[in-house]
Structures are given as C-alpha cells and as structure tokens.
Amino acid sequence: MKAKYERVMIKLSGEALAGDQGFGINPSTVKDICTSIKSVYDLGVEISIVVGGGNFWRGRQSDEMDKSTADYMGMLATVLNALALQDSLEGMGIPVRVQTAIEMREIAEPYIKRKAVRHLEKNRIVIFAAGTGNPFFTTDTTAALRAAEIDANIILLAKNVDAVYDSDPNINPDAKKYSHLSYLDVINRGLKVMDSTAITLCMDNHIPILVFGLNDPKNILRAISGEKIGTLINGDKNE
DSSP, X not given: OOOSOSEEEEEEOHHHHHGGXXXXXXXXXXXXXXXXXXXXXXXXXXXXXXXXXXXXXXSOSSTTSOHHHHHHHHHHHHHHHHHHHXXXXXXXXXXXXXXXXXXXXXXXXXXXXXXXXXXXXTTOEEEEESTTSXXXXXXXXHXXXXXXXXXXXXXXXXXXXXXXXXXXXXXXXXXXXXXXXXXXXHHHTTOSSSOHHHXXXXXXXXXXXXXXXXXXXXXHHHHHTTXXXXXXXXXXXXX
C-alpha cells in the first residue's frame, strides 16, 4: 500500500479514546487506534496529532462557571489524552514528542514550530496538546492552525460518524450523506463539521479536510492511502 500524503494532521476526538465506556481512557481502544497510526507511520508518512478532551471535560458544566476557566480545564484534559497516546505509541517502538501550548516542561516540550517540523523530518510523531493555549478556541481550530504552521498536506478528521450529513444520522434515518463539499458549503449550510474559525483557517491556507468514522481504526490507513471514504472538504466541489 502506498501513502497519498507525505505529512498529515490527524484530529482525534477525545471521546474516541473512551471507547464503549464513554468516559476516561480505554486502554484497549487507545491501543487499537495507535496500532492503526503505526501502520500509517510504517508507510513513511510524517504524522502530527491533535486530540480533544471531551472524554474528560466538555465546556462549562454550569452557567456560573467562567468560560475561560472551563476552556483551560479542557486544555488540561487534552494533555492527559496526548500522554496516553504517546505512551501507547512508544510501547510500539515509535518515537513520539508531545508539545504543549501551555508550558509544563516536566512532562512535555513547549510548542515551537521549528522544533515540531524538525521532529517530523526525523520521523517522530508529534502530538500537539493544550489547544492553542488560549480560551475561546477549540481543538478543531488547533488542528487547523498547527496544520497550517507545519505545512500538512491534509487534516484527517476522525469522528464518531462516518461522514458529513445534512442532519444527525443518529436521529434522522433519511439524513443525506455528502461525499464532497467545499469550505463555503460547510459554512453556508451551517454543517457541524468543525467550528467556523477552523474551516476558515483551512480555506485560507488551502488545507483539505477528510472527515471519516473511527468506528474502525483501520479507516486511518484507508484515508492515508487515498481510498474513497467519508467526506472530502476542499476549495471546490469540482476538484
């Protein structure tokens, strides 16, 4: 199997690491995901990862909580997930570096673009944690920002659904599945793929997004090889 892309950004939801238990980290699920990532790594692809924190913390738990505080708590949750991925991947013999947007030198490197790119060039997987380091920005925006900074060829957006639909397929059995969309389609139709800041960043920097389901971790390998899965989002539906 041949890889279609040389350098990729993999965006994982925090919920994906929880598996069937729905909360926290499921070691067997993490191992399955990392095994799939290893198969991509073995193809010589340079891999960066951003993972969410929704398996531990999602938004404000009450209206009385300060939004900035809630967002910082979410950033810390992403660090937990990043370390779990690092540990699992290193157990498979893969060199990994975690870089955080909030400094915590005892457990990870601070984010430095040039150092991140150098790690990738040396065939190390780089996991970006703690979001952008600023409240009011999602991990989707982090993925788009870091992908632009490191010149990633594509963002592989692994979700809990297999593609982008015009409505929630878990609620509406007649939901329409899209195989191809433009950035403006996503924005104008209000499709809940990534937040508008992330989509705009991708559009401005010409970074395609492939949305696919992580119900089968091997889908990551299928996506890398260029197999027609999920929904491709780029500058023009006719591309």
